[in-house]
Amino acid sequence: MNFDFENFYSSDFCSRKLKAIANPVRWAVVTQLIGGTKTVGELNVSLDMDLTLLSHHLKILRDEGFVECFREGKRMRYRLSTKVELTSSGLGINLGCCRLELNTPYI
Numbered sequence: 001m002n003f004d005f006e007n008f009y010s011s012d013f014c015s016r017k018l019k020a021i022a023n024p025v026r027w028a029v030v031t032q033l034i035g036g037t038k039t040v041g042e043l044n045v046s047l048d049m050d051l052t053l054l055s056h057h058l059k060i061l062r063d064e065g066f067v068e069c070f071r072e073g074k075r076m077r078y079r080l081s082t083k084v085e086l087t088s089s090g091l092g093i094n095l096g097c098c099r100l101e102l103n104t105p106y107i
Contacts, residue, residue, distance in 0.1 A: 014097035020064040021100070025049070025057045029078075030066055030093065031102055034086065037079040039072070 021027050025047060032043055044054055058078065061067040068081045080086075085094040092101025 014095065017064060017095050017097070020060055020066065023057065023060075025054070026061055026066075029057060029061060030080070033067060033078060033080045034091065034093070034102070037077050039075045039077050041075075043078065 021030055028047060029043055032038055032046070040051065040054060040058070044051065047054060058067065058069070062069065065081050065083055067078050069076050069078050071077075080093075085096075086092065087094050087099050087101050089101060091103075092099055
């Protein structure tokens with residue numbers, strides 16, 4: 001992610017980012033979006049949860065800068081934020097303070 005270098009490795013910065021994606025639902029959303037944009041319905045196919053709860057998790061990810069949303073007709077489509085840097089393998093994200101990588105692509 002492209003962030004303020006003054007706070008790049010601060011413990012507060014790392015803690016906030018890691019806390020945001022420590023939740024299994026939010027990490028699952030991030031891993032799905034590594035593969036490309038998805039609507040809430042597409043995200044929920046594998047998550048199978050109440051849409052209100054999924055929206056809550058998406059808001060946290062938006063607030064922490066992991067995801068962006070845009071309107072596509074009547075639907076909202078989500079993608080990884082343009083500030084999120086993928087790892088060289090394309091299977092993870094680089095937070096600056098650490099990298100989180102999948103062993104295999106998320107399907």
